[in-house]
Amino acid sequence: MSRETFVFKSLIPAPAREVFNWHKRQGAFERLSPPWVDCKILSRSGGIENGAQVTLLISNGPITVKWSLEHKDYVEGRQFCDFQREGPFAFWQQIHRVVPETDTSCYLEDIVEYELPAGGLGDLAGGRIIHHELESLFNYRHRTLIQDLVYAREANIRPIRVLVSGSTGLIGSALVPYLTSQGHEVARLLRPGTVVPDTDHNERIRWDPYEPKVDTRLLEGFDAVVHLAGDNIASERWTDAKKKKMIYSRLKPTQFLCQALNSLNKPPAVLVAASAIGIYGDRGLEDLTEESPHGEGFLADTCVQWEAAARGVDTDVRLVNLRLGVVLTPRGGALQKMLLPFQMGGGGPIGTGQQFFSWIDIDDVLGSIFHSIVTGTVSGPVNAVAPYPVQNADYAKVLGKIIGRPAIVPMPAFAARTMFGQMADECLLASQRVLPVKLTETGYEFRYPYLEKSLRHVLGKFAD
Known part of the structure; x- marks a missing residue:
């Protein structure tokens, strides 16, 4: 030994x-x-x-x-x-x-x-x-x-107090330790029944996001609110019941939260409310910025309503609608679902593979949120995506290279539609070449602007 x-x-x-x-x-x-x-x-x-x-x-x-x-x-x-x-x-x-x-x-x-x-x-x-x-x-x-x-x-800012809804989700569970390890104070806004481990010592505030029931006295004095609540769009096929849940889980909590914030004596300086690049719809090769009009489709319509609900907050509160791209982390989301097929040698492009894939590293999601909180010139729609989107076939090629497997098994469009229904057309096959103009113009520096470096970072496959 x-x-x-x-x-x-x-x-x-x-x-x-x-x-x-x-x-x-x-x-x-x-x-x-x-x-x-x-x-x-x-x-x-x-x-x-x-x-x-x-x-x-x-x-x-x-x-x-x-x-x-x-x-x-x-x-x-x-x-x-x-x-x-x-x-x-x-x-x-x-x-x-x-x-x-x-x-x-x-x-x-x-x-x-x-x-x-x-x-x-x-x-x-x-x-x-x-x-x-x-x-x-x-x-x-x-x-x-x-x-x-x-x-x-x-x-170079003083410690701040941040209220986070959706704090146990994919992004929220990473955001909370990101903030507290920098010395900031976090409170979790939790739904009934949400379980947080006893080892977590952050403040907990209970609310019912579907009913206007929250002790607003507990919401006083926060510097910022980050609203991440919303049903997972990729957890199952988009049945009528699923689509109703996707809409309801975004609109009602956002409306109730804004009502609660509007009633405060000391409201937050900023509300960062999640949205998604799905608002742009399927746009082919078009460069999409925050000034681009919204697109068509169920997801685009849902995002339009979602952002409109957030605009219900008083104008004294700076509002940031964070339009999230595909978040790269093996802890959940698209990358987690793709890993096993690729590791088994069954990965490859989806459809033609020519559709643009606008992604963002999980650490840049956290950085974008914090940048939105502390940068007073950031407001309105903000594209939270990396500056270099890639086509789906290139994404598959890079992921295969990093995990050491070929990425040559395509998924035809008809197969994607058979497996995923409407979600295939609006998420997997849709092309969205989204650019982070506001983040770049307001001085945000991306940690991982390039796809290969991001994937190596989150998968622990660092180059020699």
Whole structure:
């Protein structure tokens, strides 16, 4: 049985104290959890100080393990250590060390000492795999930390209070730790029956989005509201009942929320309300900006009504209608549904493959939301898409390349329609070449403007 040591070290363009304090904040662990690994916190006591403990349930493909860790060897401003109490390794210890370089920079060094179970057999079977996984993990963590710290320093704003609806959804569950790890305060606006783990210590405000029932006193004093609620459009075929639910789940909650905000003595300065690029319909090769007229179809009509409902908020509140493109993350949405077919070698273009696919990295969704909150010149419709849309066939080719599988099995248009019905024509086969003009003109810098870099980031397939 041999113990291995893995070291990952990066120069961080921020003072050591700032970097260390970032790791102490609520949401830091969740923010640094890679999206290609399903990691749930089962229990947690304390932060990163000596004696604090956390138990995780980690799923990676077909393998699920329970992992209990305890913090020790804490040195304020310099280091903390995770020691395995129970889990998949015969031994595991990780030291997080922050080493000052200059007044404005430091080194972050992660030192992992581990021993695989089953002795030499475990080393033979899993040694290279573990090293590769650690390389991807810390590449992701350090890169994300650097980007967050740099963006926070450039934004240079005081801590703010943000109310988030849809906080347990695909975007909301990523947005909450993004905000709290930067030192902002978040409250979740939760529907009846929505369960949030006890390990989450953010404020919770209950409301019924289909009835005007909410204690408006609890909504006073927020700097911003982010409204993300809405039924998943891709969860099933668009039957009449499904389409009614899609509309109702967007219009009623938005109308009731605006009514509640209008009744406040201290309303928020800004409301960022989700919308979608589906508002443009099928537009072929046309360049679509925020000034483009809306298109035709059920989805376009739904988005038009959705945005109109949000305009019910008082004019004293700056309104941003965030028109979201296809969000890239393996935790849900289109990419999650595509991964298995591609991994099995059955992926390829849909229809002709010539239709434009306007996508955005999950981290740029979060960045776009925060940019919309803190940038006073951002208002009205905002296209939340990457600056370089691609055609569907090119998307398939890049995804296949990254996961190491051919992408040559097409899905004919008739097959897509047979499987998905109306959703195929309005989502899979529709062409939307959408451009983020407002974000670009107001100074937002995309972390991942190019498709291949985004997919490598969210899938942990970093280029050598």
